[in-house]
Amino acid sequence: MSDFLGAGWSAYIALVTLVGIFWCIWLLFSVRKVKAVLRSDGEVADTGHVWDGDLRELNNPLPRWWMWMFLISCIFGLVYLALYPGLGSYPGLLGYSTDGALMNSMTTANDELKPVYAKYVKMDIVDIAADPKAREMGQRLFLNSCAQCHGSDAGGGKGFPNLTDGDWLYGGSPENIKTTIINGRGGVMPPFGAVLNASQVQDVTNYVRSLSGLPADDLKVARGADVFKANCIACHGSDAKGNIALGAPNLTDKTWLYGASEATITETLTKGRVAMMPAQDKVLSSEKIQLLTAYVWGLSNNKPAQVK
């Protein structure tokens, strides 16, 4: 109810509305009769108003119920304004609001959907993933809520993980995926631009590329290994295979969230990266999260034919 800047505006609008309605009623009654002029020559009375020299205004009366309709409209307006919000910031006797109506219809819709989801609430994620109906529902949920970042095919994009490749920053077990969806994740690669000098950055870049079999300069790789040990193993591990507890990526595989080119890795190293998966627990119901978990898990694990 903060549409108006102050109570004065609200009162002003309410006043204009009410005065308008009562003015209409007054007008209706004040002009329901017209002064007609009986002419000396004829039986036809006119109002005495003449336009363009010869257009006389006659009286062609409306049916009386028409007048009652006007009056009923005014009364309807007053009753409506008493019951519903409309008179300045007065909320109305029924306490209706569009916001409340939306909430109501969402609750109704969720109640209607409950039986559809009920079957899946107690089911195991792996079993849900094998259910074709659940996959369809999961896909629709995914397209609505997840595809904006992860893509319609769940293949991800630069900075947004691919969910189909079986490589998981925070773990690919059903429980891990569910946690990720419910709580979201915040991934941080700290910037090393202030810690490492330019040649050290180049060395680590080459080392990291060599880990996943990309072409690299042997000398720089050797030097980079030392820099890596000194700075990176805390998160990425001494074997550079990452750490799902921290969301630190495995650097030895061919999956690159931001890109594998020397320039991109250099940028990642010097400027760092900040990634965010938003929490969905406030957005999606637990039943929907259950189905989404199964769908996302199924993208890389579930081959329906094998499960059968």
Next chain:
Amino acid sequence: MPDTPIGKPIPIDVIEESLYEVRSKIYPRSVGGLFARWRFVLVLATQLLFYGLPWLSWNGRQAVLFDLIARKFYIFGLVLWPQDVIYLTLLLILSALALFLFTAVAGRLFCGYACPQTVYTEIFMWIERKIEGDRFARIRLDGEEWPWSVRKWRIKITKHLVWLLVAFWTGFTFIGYFTPIDTLSAAILHLALGPWQLFWLCFYSFATWGNAGFMREQVCKYMCPYARFQSVMVDKDTFLVTYDKVRGEPRGSRSKSANHESLGLGDCVDCSICVQVCPTGIDIRDGLQYMCIGCGACIDACDQVMEKVEYPKGLIRYTTERAIEDQESNQSAMKHILRPRVLFYTIFISILTTAFLISLATRNPLRVDVMRDRGALAREVDGVRIENIYRIQIMNASEHAMQVSVKASGLKDLKILNSQGKEINEIAVGPASNQLLPIKVSTTIGENDSGNYPIHFDVIAQEMTGEKSILRMREEKSTFIIPR
């Protein structure tokens, strides 16, 4: 009033007049004749169509069903989707043009014979006549003072019960166009209607009862816009229900044996039967009025009177203003029918109807929408290919299953895969349903410079109509982005 200068009325008295008046009930007298027969035929035809159509079935479903919830309109072999709204537009334009044409040629033919307001009023008046009697019996009955006699109660209750029955059946039929009528009738029999079905059933029953029983001519006089703008479509050569003033005036009663010419009288015997039969309560002898719905009841009535007094028929007849002025016969007035506005309407209607029918006959039931994923520009795959993601929606507006394949072209080395990264096989899309699938389209890095490229998707479908299959095709444009 030649000696009174117009515009300068000489007031002799100033009175107060109300701008509103109580409607005086009209008791149209029944009349038989050519136009009454025509109206009977048209009432029968329109009502057989209206009441009968929802009961027809076609391919195991209701032949005509406007399924608002599923957003599909079934009209015999045709299934229209919201995307086909252009046909509704065309139909409305055609109806409007047809109305213009009819009005230009012969006035308010629609009002007098086919308008639901006239048709239901006619049905209700017929019932009223059967139960209460004709004009004078009805006036006498309504004139009976309170308290009502048992007879009046009985007659009034019977009439309203029969009216309500017709009104209910009309409302029920109307809803039957939007909900399958057999499930609807079952729901009514088991008193298991949904709240909205019940609301609309009551609403349309009430509207029929109120409009045809009580509102009647007031709808035409005060509510219908057509009555008010018809005058711009009517000209001097339009055939209208017209009182032949030249022949009729001066009017007056006379004995049958008298020679009215020597009495200085015209052919109008001033019997006022034309006024008594008028369903809108006007006097046609006052000339063309916006209240005249062109029903021709006064023609039938006047012809009967003319026959009785042995004058030539047609004192009130369908003729044109020009014919009355120039004292022409209707045959020569007919020569003016083909005038520019009539020709223009006719040509325009023919062109539009042809376009409408051709478009409907060649309508492609395969529809495709391609939506590029907006969240991401593009992605690299294995360092060698660049990939864009699309959602493709395939809609099958036919009543047969379709086998659909999708191809993409417009760039060198384009490859198209489904969301699992596999080749897209034939996609089965069920009858009157649609399917959304995410697809990956990729090209080799280095084959094309960076930039935005227009590409197009070719969707080819086999519509399986029993023995043979029909080839359906659609091409849909989109953009492929290769980032720097």
